[in-house]
Amino acid sequence: MSPHGYALPVDARTPQGWVVETPCGNTATLAAGTPIATPAVVLDPGHGGGETGAVGPNHLREAVVNLAVSNVVKATLEANGVTVVMTRADDTRVVLTTRSALVRKLRPAAMVSIHHNSSPDGPRNDPGTETYYQYRSPQAKRLAGLIYEEVVHALSQYQIPWVGLVDAGAKYRLNSQGGDYYHMLRETAGTPSVIAELAYISDPPEADLLARPDVQRVEGEAVARGILRYLRTQDPGSGYVTPLPRPSTDNGGGSEGCVDPAL
Ligand SMILES: [Zn+2]
Numbered sequence: 001m002s003p004h005g006y007a008l009p010v011d012a013r014t015p016q017g018w019v020v021e022t023p024c025g026n027t028a029t030l031a032a033g034t035p036i037a038t039p040a041v042v043l044d045p046g047h048g049g050g051e052t053g054a055v056g057p058n059h060l061r062e063a064v065v066n067l068a069v070s071n072v073v074k075a076t077l078e079a080n081g082v083t084v085v086m087t088r089a090d091d092t093r094v095v096l097t098t099r100s101a102l103v104r105k106l107r108p109a110a111m112v113s114i115h116h117n118s119s120p121d122g123p124r125n126d127p128g129t130e131t132y133y134q135y136r137s138p139q140a141k142r143l144a145g146l147i148y149e150e151v152v153h154a155l156s157q158y159q160i161p162w163v164g165l166v167d168a169g170a171k172y173r174l175n176s177q178g179g180d181y182y183h184m185l186r187e188t189a190g191t192p193s194v195i196a197e198l199a200y201i202s203d204p205p206e207a208d209l210l211a212r213p214d215v216q217r218v219e220g221e222a223v224a225r226g227i228l229r230y231l232r233t234q235d236p237g238s239g240y241v242t243p244l245p246r247p248s249t250d251n252g253g254g255s256e257g258c259v260d261p262a263l
Contacts, residue, residue, distance in 0.1 A: 128164015
């Protein structure tokens with residue numbers, strides 16, 4: 001942990017200090033820092049800073065909602081005795097390579113990226129939640145099914161017109177080489193990892209829900225319940241679907257224009 005509170009992957013220890021990967025993916029040497037003990041769970045609030053992620057019709061930024069929900073997940077897990085490290089704890093831009101390197105260094109029991117979706121296929125009768133798991137990991141698949149089950153159950157209390165993909169559910173997505181499409185799943189192999197797209201920030205009624213702290217709490221507590229059941233039960237989870245092929249899209253997280261904060 002850097003003096004200003006950034007959880008950064010350490011590549012080496014030298015007489016000058018810790019050689020770390022910065023939020024923008026550069027290398028820096030820190031004369032001071034605090035080692036981070038291996039946590040049970042790494043939470044990864046998607047996007048941050050100038051890289052906002054999707055923006056709702058109510059101007060709500062995905063990065064802000066992702067962090068608010070992640071903070072609820074963290075507090076709920078910690079109240080249940082589960083240790084947590086976050087890849088970002090404020091509205092700072094952190095590139096994907098630094099996030100995944102942190103997971104590889106810490107080797108937690110589970111990693112969950114928190115996101116909110118856009119570009120649905122159309123209306124649905126139930127929440128269009130998606131959870132993506134590592135294709136070759138039965139553990140990640142079970143974690144994805146448990147988070148899916150809890151989030152859909154929790155959001156179903158709201159009577160609004162939902163949207164989603166026709167193949168929403170707990171699923172995988174592969175790249176042209178047959179590996180996991182998403183960086184945070186592909187580059188964290190060895191740690192059961194899931195990307196949760198909880199609801200559609202691009203959908204006006206869902207964006208209005210997501211702006212409410214009580215709804216952020218409902219989402220965060222549901223994700224935490226899914227993680228707790230993964231850690232403490234053998235429950236199988238549900239919502240598994242076979243995904244339809246999808247064209248590649250740029251999902252952000254690169255380093256172009258990134259400016260590191262004071263570490
Ligand atoms: Zn996102």
